[in-house]
Amino acid sequence: MTFGARRGLRRVMEHKNPPSGPPASTSSASPAPTSTSASGLDSRRAALDLLARIRRGFLLDEALSACISFDELEGPDRSFAYALTVTVLRRRGTIDHLLGAYIDRPLPKKLARVMDILRLAAAQTLFLGTPDHAAVSTAVTLAGDRKEIAGYAKLINAVARKVAKAGTAALEKVPARADTPAWMWRSWERNYGPQGTRAIAEAHRQEPPLDLTLKNPADATLWADRLQAETLPTGSLRLRNISDVKKLDGFGDGVWWVQDTAASLPTRLLGDVSGKKVFDLCAAPGGKTLQLAAAGAEVISVDISDPRLQRVRENLGRTGLTAAIVTEDVLRWSPDEKADAILLDAPCSATGTIRRHPDIPWVKHETDIAALTSLQARMIDHALSLLKPGGTLIYCVCSLQAAEGEKQAQAALKRHDKLTRKAVTADEISGFGEAINRHGDLRTLPSMLAEKGGMDGFYAARFILAA
Numbered sequence: 001m002t003f004g005a006r007r008g009l010r011r012v013m014e015h016k017n018p019p020s021g022p023p024a025s026t027s028s029a030s031p032a033p034t035s036t037s038a039s040g041l042d043s044r045r046a047a048l049d050l051l052a053r054i055r056r057g058f059l060l061d062e063a064l065s066a067c068i069s070f071d072e073l074e075g076p077d078r079s080f081a082y083a084l085t086v087t088v089l090r091r092r093g094t095i096d097h098l099l100g101a102y103i104d105r106p107l108p109k110k111l112a113r114v115m116d117i118l119r120l121a122a123a124q125t126l127f128l129g130t131p132d133h134a135a136v137s138t139a140v141t142l143a144g145d146r147k148e149i150a151g152y153a154k155l156i157n158a159v160a161r162k163v164a165k166a167g168t169a170a171l172e173k174v175p176a177r178a179d180t181p182a183w184m185w186r187s188w189e190r191n192y193g194p195q196g197t198r199a200i201a202e203a204h205r206q207e208p209p210l211d212l213t214l215k216n217p218a219d220a221t222l223w224a225d226r227l228q229a230e231t232l233p234t235g236s237l238r239l240r241n242i243s244d245v246k247k248l249d250g251f252g253d254g255v256w257w258v259q260d261t262a263a264s265l266p267t268r269l270l271g272d273v274s275g276k277k278v279f280d281l282c283a284a285p286g287g288k289t290l291q292l293a294a295a296g297a298e299v300i301s302v303d304i305s306d307p308r309l310q311r312v313r314e315n316l317g318r319t320g321l322t323a324a325i326v327t328e329d330v331l332r333w334s335p336d337e338k339a340d341a342i343l344l345d346a347p348c349s350a351t352g353t354i355r356r357h358p359d360i361p362w363v364k365h366e367t368d369i370a371a372l373t374s375l376q377a378r379m380i381d382h383a384l385s386l387l388k389p390g391g392t393l394i395y396c397v398c399s400l401q402a403a404e405g406e407k408q409a410q411a412a413l414k415r416h417d418k419l420t421r422k423a424v425t426a427d428e429i430s431g432f433g434e435a436i437n438r439h440g441d442l443r444t445l446p447s448m449l450a451e452k453g454g455m456d457g458f459y460a461a462r463f464i465l466a467a
């Protein structure tokens, strides 16, 4: 078993993260993440607050933006709080499995904070390299913070000690599916088989690397050299253990932007867009807008969220690229002119981005999928009404769910008899044929490029609207 969190945790300033997030810094397991306060209690308290918000259904990004105790932290304390939180989220199933051996029966809901304190202690001793005594004694102190759980300090002390004593050897006995909700596992098994699903779950346990897309792809060798980056088969540059993205060479000059390599592929399916009118629907925070603008398209970027579009504006400013920005519900948007091509990166369950957003397994539910697929279908239908005859529509989602990807594309073809699928060819994606499914659609998985650090799960289908 590999223990991804041990390799060090990094909060990269990737495009989905809120500006109020923690510093893009590393708080690594080796040596143990540290904090400037002698006890590190403030970091642990902030992590507890973040976990409590996520338990109430907030996404991690939302929790980070709204959490005062986290916002008040700086430097290593902030990084440590972030590292604690994402480690608990990434390995929550594993941690709960191990805690379960020492707790007779599940704790009632009102003791959720007790459970979170135990999770934090276990994350430290099992994955973050914190000395056992520090993890256990701070857990006991945290129990004392709240009158209603102070009586559980003894239990916390006993269980945290036992987990620490059993150590990482106990991880070998944890089932592969522990960190994946049952409904997700079942749905992936149907689509990717038992082995494929295990590989995906294993990939989710690893900390993701940092991928960059170059404004000028022809400069890949030059910038790989300058940044000491690896050039991926897909053309992206890959870096690890970056402490601050903004300090990297080329950031200020807008030579590149952060974008998972999988997310960089759908745009390429539009081919040569130079001089073409392209609508980027659901565009924020703008990775695909930047690609289209860099390739010379006349881009109109539409998104319902103005705060998220602000990120597009900032990214355009930094890179010196141009796109028109429209804040509007895609379903209500009706421009005067139709597009030569449309990229629709629809809202989805985002199960393809669990490596970067380990909160997703705990805040998304099977019941969310039906509403999303219905919205996606309406968006496809509306997008087609904005496309010139003969035009191309790329429909894509950062989801591993067939309902949002493969099945959605099949259903669109059934609804629209003027629509045909145009298969993706390997040479359009730098020869990365592994990512093309039997229908000719793009399907990337977190387990792909595993030896290089994986990639997000993405689905993209290319449609042509008959003239």
Ligand SMILES: C[S@@+](CC[C@H](N)C(=O)[O-])C[C@H]1O[C@@H](n2cnc3c(N)ncnc32)[C@H](O)[C@@H]1O
Pocket: 015, 263, 281, 282, 283, 284, 285, 286, 287, 288, 289, 302, 303, 304, 305, 308, 328, 329, 330, 331, 345, 346, 347, 348, 398
């Ligand atoms: C997967 S993200 C898009 C990522 C983006 N294409 C990129 O490459 O950076 C989905 C986006 O859909 C937007 N969205 C959700 N519902 C929408 C709607 N009804 N109309 C327009 N945008 C919507 C969200 O605000 C979000 O920014």
